[in-house]
Amino acid sequence: MIENNQAPLIRVKELKKDFGENKVLRGVNIDINKGDVVAVIGPSGCGKSTFLRCLNLLEEPTSGEIVFNNNVIFRDHKTATKNKIKQVKKQMREAKHKGENVEEYKEKLIMLNDVLEAENWEFLRTLRLVDNDEMEKPQGDVNAIFKKYQAETKVKIKETKKQIRIAESKGEDITPYKEQIEKLKSDYVLQKSEERGIARASKKNINKHRQKIGMVFQQFNLFPHMTILKNITLAPTKLKKMPKAQAKALALDLLDKVGLKDRANDYPSALSGGQKQRVAIVRSLAMEPDVILFDEPTSALDPEMVGEVLNVMTELAKSGMTMVVVTHEMGFAREVANRVIFIDEGVIKEENNPKDFFEYPQNPRLVDFLSKVL
Ligand code: ADP
Numbered sequence: 382m383i384e385n386n387q388a389p390l391i392r393v394k395e396l397k398k399d400f401g402e403n404k405v406l407r408g409v410n411i412d413i414n415k416g417d418v419v420a421v422i423g424p425s426g427c428g429k430s431t432f433l434r435c436l437n438l439l440e441e442p443t444s445g446e447i448v449f450n451n452n453v454i455f456r457d458h459k460t461a462t463k464n465k466i467k468q469v470k471k472q473m474r475e476a477k478h479k480g481e482n483v484e485e486y487k488e489k490l491i492m493l494n495d496v497l498e499a500e501n502w503e504f505l506r507t508l509r510l511v512d513n514d515e516m517e518k519p520q521g522d523v524n525a526i527f528k529k530y531q532a533e534t535k536v537k538i539k540e541t542k543k544q545i546r547i548a549e550s551k552g553e554d555i556t557p558y559k560e561q562i563e564k565l566k567s568d569y570v571l572q573k574s575e576e577r578g579i580a581r582a583s584k585k586n587i588n589k590h591r592q593k594i595g596m597v598f599q600q601f602n603l604f605p606h607m608t609i610l611k612n613i614t615l616a617p618t619k620l621k622k623m624p625k626a627q628a629k630a631l632a633l634d635l636l637d638k639v640g641l642k643d644r645a646n647d648y649p650s651a652l653s654g655g656q657k658q659r660v661a662i663v664r665s666l667a668m669e670p671d672v673i674l675f676d677e678p679t680s681a682l683d684p685e686m687v688g689e690v691l692n693v694m695t696e697l698a699k700s701g702m703t704m705v706v707v708t709h710e711m712g713f714a715r716e717v718a719n720r721v722i723f724i725d726e727g728v729i730k731e732e733n734n735p736k737d738f739f740e741y742p743q744n745p746r747l748v749d750f751l752s753k754v755l
């Protein structure tokens with residue numbers, strides 16, 4: 382059961398991602414809490430980048446569930462459980478045909494239907510359609526419940542629109558109502574999509590979701606035709622509608638923290654790789670994200686510049702920022718992260734605190750991997 386105040390910042394359940402025949406992620410499970418610094422390591426091509434890209438929906442997962450700050454970003458539990466039910470029904474038919482005992486299958490079906498119901502129920506909770514402390518199961522079948530919630534949400538939207546008109550005619554502030562409507566609309570989209578078995582956030586909500594997730598790439602991805610300052614203020618002013626002066630002050634303050642205040646008016650081409658990457662970090666910080674995902678942030682750097690970027694990341698970690706860092710820098714993983722995970726063959730093969738992870742690796746494939754990189 383999810384308690385709002387204790388829920389992880391990011392909950393990933395049975396995340397799968399196929400590219401055609403290539404099953405890259407085969408069921409990744411992890412809860413990332415606020416303030417966690419998770420180092421992600423694993424062999425090239427094992428799906429580390431794909432994992433990060435799924436978290437902010439740059440890739441749409443094939444199945445599984447991603448919940449961010451209690452908001453369902455993607456969810457497709459039913460396919461998995463329903464497929465199992467189908468499979469067992471088929472086995473049962475075959476067994477019957479052969480005149481075998483089918484009791485075992487009947488029991489399995491009962492269990493799987495319970496699982497399906499529990500998942501639906503959990504989903505209603507995640508959507509906050511039922512109170513967390515409301516322990517009684519709702520009456521009736523789940524689809525009927527979704528239908529009922531949809532109808533109620535529609536009515537609420539109508540009522541809120543009415544309130545807006547009244548508030549407007551009185552010259553009152555309508556912002557809270559507008560926010561309320563957006564929330565209701567996103568609930569409605571989720572309720573509707575859940576009927577089809579997959580719940581995904583609406584486009585608008587995906588964009589909002591992405592604003593809360595910073596991303597720092599190996600190749601910096603700064604806009605070459607814009608100054609450093611413009612690179613940093615672009616998203617806050619355009620997406621968050623931050624006043625220009627405020628965005629500029631924020632940008633200069635952040636640049637100062639990474640020792641680059643005097644480069645604000647330069648273009649990226651005038652900067653070294655290490656400086657560009659520090660700017661890229663500042664750019665994501667300027668959006669005041671809840672978490673920053675780093676995809677091999679130091680891999681493209683000359684060795685003498687790795688340190689300055691890692692230093693900035695270390696400071697960031699100390700400040701309490703939640704970070705997920707795909708890295709080959711084992712020193713960083715060991716010293717700065719509080720959790721290290723090893724992705725291999727599409728799953729998290731091992732997770733531990735850094736000390737035990739590196740000193741007492743359990744999985745043979747991790748032992749082998751570490752022997753090559755350490
Ligand atoms: P890593 O970051 O661990 O090196 P990736 O996540 O980049 O691995 O890639 C994992 C696998 O997924 C690779 O086999 C890669 O070829 C494949 N892959 C990644 N992105 C795509 C894509 N957009 N289309 C098809 N295949 C992809």
Ligand code: MG
Pocket residue numbers: 429430431676
């Ligand atoms: Mg990668």
